[in-house]
Amino acid sequence: MLKINIKTLGCKVNQTEGDALATELLALGYDVVEYWTEADVFVINSCTVTHKADGKARKLINKAKQAGCFVALCGCRGDVPDVDFIFDSREPMEFFEKLKEIKPKSRKSTEAIQRKTRTRAFIKVQDGCDRFCSYCIVPYKRKKLYSKPPKEAIAEIKTAVDAGVLEVVLTGIQLAGYCIEESGEFCTFADLLPDAAKVPGLKRLRLSSLAPDVINEKFIDVIRENDNICDHFHLSLQSGCDKILELMNRRYTTAEFADKIKKLRKVRPNAGITTDVIVGFPGESDEDFARSMDFILQMNFSRVHVFTFSSRKDTKAASMCGKVSQNIINSRAKTLSEELKKQQDKRDLNGKIFSVLFEEKTAENAYSGYATNYMHVTVQSEINLCNQIRNVIFNENEIARIL
Numbered sequence: 001m002l003k004i005n006i007k008t009l010g011c012k013v014n015q016t017e018g019d020a021l022a023t024e025l026l027a028l029g030y031d032v033v034e035y036w037t038e039a040d041v042f043v044i045n046s047c048t049v050t051h052k053a054d055g056k057a058r059k060l061i062n063k064a065k066q067a068g069c070f071v072a073l074c075g076c077r078g079d080v081p082d083v084d085f086i087f088d089s090r091e092p093m094e095f096f097e098k099l100k101e102i103k104p105k106s107r108k109s110t111e112a113i114q115r116k117t118r119t120r121a122f123i124k125v126q127d128g129c130d131r132f133c134s135y136c137i138v139p140y141k142r143k144k145l146y147s148k149p150p151k152e153a154i155a156e157i158k159t160a161v162d163a164g165v166l167e168v169v170l171t172g173i174q175l176a177g178y179c180i181e182e183s184g185e186f187c188t189f190a191d192l193l194p195d196a197a198k199v200p201g202l203k204r205l206r207l208s209s210l211a212p213d214v215i216n217e218k219f220i221d222v223i224r225e226n227d228n229i230c231d232h233f234h235l236s237l238q239s240g241c242d243k244i245l246e247l248m249n250r251r252y253t254t255a256e257f258a259d260k261i262k263k264l265r266k267v268r269p270n271a272g273i274t275t276d277v278i279v280g281f282p283g284e285s286d287e288d289f290a291r292s293m294d295f296i297l298q299m300n301f302s303r304v305h306v307f308t309f310s311s312r313k314d315t316k317a318a319s320m321c322g323k324v325s326q327n328i329i330n331s332r333a334k335t336l337s338e339e340l341k342k343q344q345d346k347r348d349l350n351g352k353i354f355s356v357l358f359e360e361k362t363a364e365n366a367y368s369g370y371a372t373n374y375m376h377v378t379v380q381s382e383i384n385l386c387n388q389i390r391n392v393i394f395n396e397n398e399i400a401r402i403l
């Protein structure tokens with residue numbers, strides 16, 4: 001399987017787009033790895049705000065090229081040397097097409113943990129999707145459903161933990177579709193989680209993108225009973241307007257979606273709940289967009305990836321009437337992003353404490369990582385914090401320090 005590493009430099013916007021790109025790549029069945037040294041394809045999601053950032057990008061690109069990686073560049077592309085491919089991270093279709101031509105480097109084992117110590121491992125437990133959301137090409141390419149047998153999944157988590165991994169991320173194209181029959185009993189995704197969370201030595205179990213229907217009573221009980229399952233839930237909403245959800249064939253209403261969020265917040269009051277939305281879907285009127293925006297703001301997500309609709313050949317949405325002009329799509333995306341930013345600016349982190357798994361040194365005496373709720377946190381520290389879980393507290397200027 002092709003392994004892809006994304007290195008994001010710069011601001012929160014870049015961070016969000018890098019995460020969204022990783023989510024899409026995972027949904028397409030690629031293996032998103034944590035280090036470029038393990039990757040066949042190195043994507044640099046660059047920042048050109050400063051010459052220093054350009055220099056950092058140049059260094060990384062040179063190293064990855066020398067190691068034989070295919071190097072692609074997106075983000076705020078600055079003055080960087082030759083790369084193999086350049087694309088816009090918000091319009092990655094050409095890049096996805098290009099990936100089909102790239103062959104993985106030969107390796108001894110595709111599943112093996114490649115480094116003795118690493119912070120986080122992604123373990124794919126499910127593949128394929130047969131839901132046919134009307135805008136999505138995935139079911140046409142990967143309709144065959146596969147769920148990894150629980151024993152294999154647990155064994156892979158143990159291997160990762162033995163290799164020094166503190167956090168395991170369970171991924172899949174459609175985790176709600178995880179279901180396996182063993183001796184006449186069905187094991188769903190919620191059934192898999194308790195054993196996964198209880199692997200000795202595993203500090204954190206994180207779940208990748210979830211469809212709302214995975215949130216049922218059993219799932220809520222599992223979340224309540226297993227503290228090491230991270231309180232970050234990425235629930236793809238796609239639209240906050242019921243009419244558009246139906247056109248998208250998303251199989252839930254906004255009321256049902258809101259109910260799932262309410263239940264999650266009841267058991268994990270400080271959960272980070274993130275989502276994806278598409279603006280400008282065919283048939284989306286000004287009123288539909290306004291309704292959608294109201295709902296999105298009401299849900300008070302901790303982060304929203306705003307995508308502009310772009311038609312994918314062979315999907316149902318490609319032949320739908322009521323196409324929205326590109327100018328209107330862009331203006332709706334801008335309006336929504338601005339409203340979300342205003343909401344984000346009102347958040348108050350002062351005095352709040354988070355448990356952070358530090359992953360990398362980002363500058364002299366600066367380390368960054370993710371809190372359980374997937375908030376990206378950077379602190380100043382004279383001691384090396386890499387691969388350590390530490391509590392941090394924020395002050396009134398949103399500056400975090402180690403407790």
Ligand code: SF4
Nearest residue numbers: 129131132133136138
């Ligand atoms: S659930 Fe919908 S959006 Fe997600 S992969 Fe399946 S068809 Fe695509």
